[in-house]
Amino acid sequence: MSRLEVADLNAYYDESHILHGVSLTVESDQLVTLIGRNGAGKTTTLNSIMGMMPRVDGQITFASTDLTGLEPYEISRQGLSLVPEHREIFPGLTVRENLRMGLIGHESETKFEELSEQVVDFFPRLEERYDQEATTMSGGEQQMLAIGRSLMSEPDVLLIDEPTEGLMPSLVEKLRDILTEINERGISMLLVEQNVDLALDISDYAYVISEGVIEAEGTATDIQENEQIKEEYLKV
Amino acid sequence: MVAVEQLGVQIFNGLILGLIFVLIASGLSLIFGVLGVINFAHGDLLVVGTYSAWAASKATGSFFLGVAVATVVVAAIGLLIERSMLQFTYTRSPILQFLLTLGIAEILREGVQIIWGRQNKIFQLPDWGTGSVDLVLFSYPVYRLFVIAVTLIILLGLYLFLNRTDIGIVIRAASRDRDMTGALGVNVERVFIIVFVLGAALAGIAGALIGPIRSVSPTLGVDLLIPSFVVVIIGGLGSLRGSIIGGLIVGQILVLSSFFFSGFGRVLVFASMAVVLLLRPRGLYGREGMFD
Numbered sequence: 001m002s003r004l005e006v007a008d009l010n011a012y013y014d015e016s017h018i019l020h021g022v023s024l025t026v027e028s029d030q031l032v033t034l035i036g037r038n039g040a041g042k043t044t045t046l047n048s049i050m051g052m053m054p055r056v057d058g059q060i061t062f063a064s065t066d067l068t069g070l071e072p073y074e075i076s077r078q079g080l081s082l083v084p085e086h087r088e089i090f091p092g093l094t095v096r097e098n099l100r101m102g103l104i105g106h107e108s109e110t111k112f113e114e115l116s117e118q119v120v121d122f123f124p125r126l127e128e129r130y131d132q133e134a135t136t137m138s139g140g141e142q143q144m145l146a147i148g149r150s151l152m153s154e155p156d157v158l159l160i161d162e163p164t165e166g167l168m169p170s171l172v173e174k175l176r177d178i179l180t181e182i183n184e185r186g187i188s189m190l191l192v193e194q195n196v197d198l199a200l201d202i203s204d205y206a207y208v209i210s211e212g213v214i215e216a217e218g219t220a221t222d223i224q225e226n227e228q229i230k231e232e233y234l235k236v
Numbered sequence: 237m238v239a240v241e242q243l244g245v246q247i248f249n250g251l252i253l254g255l256i257f258v259l260i261a262s263g264l265s266l267i268f269g270v271l272g273v274i275n276f277a278h279g280d281l282l283v284v285g286t287y288s289a290w291a292a293s294k295a296t297g298s299f300f301l302g303v304a305v306a307t308v309v310v311a312a313i314g315l316l317i318e319r320s321m322l323q324f325t326y327t328r329s330p331i332l333q334f335l336l337t338l339g340i341a342e343i344l345r346e347g348v349q350i351i352w353g354r355q356n357k358i359f360q361l362p363d364w365g366t367g368s369v370d371l372v373l374f375s376y377p378v379y380r381l382f383v384i385a386v387t388l389i390i391l392l393g394l395y396l397f398l399n400r401t402d403i404g405i406v407i408r409a410a411s412r413d414r415d416m417t418g419a420l421g422v423n424v425e426r427v428f429i430i431v432f433v434l435g436a437a438l439a440g441i442a443g444a445l446i447g448p449i450r451s452v453s454p455t456l457g458v459d460l461l462i463p464s465f466v467v468v469i470i471g472g473l474g475s476l477r478g479s480i481i482g483g484l485i486v487g488q489i490l491v492l493s494s495f496f497f498s499g500f501g502r503v504l505v506f507a508s509m510a511v512v513l514l515l516r517p518r519g520l521y522g523r524e525g526m527f528d
């Protein structure tokens with residue numbers, strides 16, 4: 001059905017060849033994680049799927065639609081949404097306006113109030129801050145807003161890049177539960193994390209990337225129990 | 237008493253000039269903020285506005301029809317420029333955009349002279365605008381009061397558009413982060429078109445409104461564009477609030493300085509720009525990271 005499939009993906013920045021034949025699949029409703037050390041190519045993979053790399057080749061399909069060569073806005077309208085590494089909350093816009101931005105590009109039947117209510121269910125803190133300029137919020141709150149903004153477009157797949165980065169431990173725990181719950185509501189997820197234990201803990205399936213190459217894959221438990229993989233590609 | 241009267245009139249004249257600068261500068265600033273293009277054709281878009289308002293109001297006998305025609309014509313030329321040329325330069329060198337907009341400026345300025353001749357024209361005040369209103373301390377021409385009112389209404393409308401409508405939110409978002417705006421499902425190319433056409437329309441209206449105050453001349457655009465760039469720099473690139481404050485300051489400096497000691501206006505404008513830049517390198521409301 002609505003599976004996301006990446007096949008033999010190469011990505012480049014000018015002269016540097018960053019991804020070398022990356023292949024991965026996110027089945028519908030699955031929570032899949034992509035883990036690996038800093039600089040391994042995780043962000044590049046998500047950006048490639050979202051159509052945001054200057055040059056890629058390979059095949060990216062979602063629900064039988066070929067996404068290769070589409071503009072980011074077209075990919076977004078196909079039902080994919082990126083929660084980017086540095087949150088990329090719009091400065092100068094309020095929390096409410098940032099949420100609206102998730103919705104405006106989509107010809108949605110559902111109203112802002114209805115959608116934002118669901119977001120606020122997950123992140124009650126946001127509602128208190130609706131009219132505040134969004135970038136004056138704490139890092140944790142901005143992360144919630146970034147996820148909420150993506151949810152406003154009612155995506156089928158969330159591409160989410162290091163959501164726990166820089167968060168307090170108590171928030172990390174909370175976010176873990178929220179990610180699980182979002183997934184349980186039928187949104188598939190490709191989760192990039194530095195926090196390997198957390199990622200494997202909540203994922204169905206995992207890919208391990210190193211220097212732009214997928215070096216291992218398997219169920220989260222398989223990877224969790226494979227000391228050799230952890231030693232070679234994941235230990236910092 | 238005479239001095240107070242004259243001073244009052246000059247302050248109002250400065251206000252008008254300032255508000256015209258604000259119309260020009262907010263277009264420049266919006267276009268730069270969203271498209272990343274410094275539009276050197278902006279002054280000559282204004283000139284096209286002045287000429288077409290003059291021609292249309294002369295032909296129809298209606299000043300308002302003239303303003304409407306000017307706005308539509310200049311907006312349409314803006315659309316043509318963006319679609320036929322500018323859109324191909326966004327991912328290329330800024331030097332290309334510089335040369336392109338400079339070339340378009342020349343074409344527009346020559347174009348109006350080819351169509352309407354090289355002589356300056358006199359733009360008659362509309363009949364209803366010929367009298368004066370007694371403002372207690374001094375009396376002031378009706379047409380000029382009308383211009384003040386109309387520009388204030390336009391600026392209020394622009395503010396509401398940018399802050400209360402979905403397109404306005406998208407424009408503000410795109411001026412901060414184009415890539416993220418696109419990733420959220422917004423066709424940024426369309427936003428670019430809207431912003432360029434909007435900026436052009438503002439220049440067209442400004443050109444039409446100032447016509448009956450200044451003579452209709454092909455150099456009007458250059459005369460107004462240079463101080464308008466100063467306005468944008470003083471106010472801070474990409475900031476509407478900055479353009480408003482900057483425009484009002486520069487308008488007053490130009491008019492009042494020539495009132496007290498004639499001839500120093502331009503010098504003082506550039507001096508004030510230098511002072512602002514020394515104290516605040518990004519201008520009064522320029523945002524951090526704009527040039528990072």
Ligand SMILES: Nc1ncnc2c1ncn2[C@@H]1O[C@H](COP(=O)(O)OP(=O)(O)O)[C@@H](O)[C@H]1O
Binds near residue numbers: 013016039043
């Ligand atoms: N804008 C860029 N230009 C050139 N190289 C880049 C750029 N961004 C990232 N890279 C390189 O691409 C590689 C992968 O980066 P990235 O995908 O961000 O890694 P990760 O997200 O796994 O930490 C790194 O070697 C990085 O140096």
Ligand SMILES: [Mg+2]
Binds near residue numbers: 042043044085
């Ligand atoms: Mg990364």
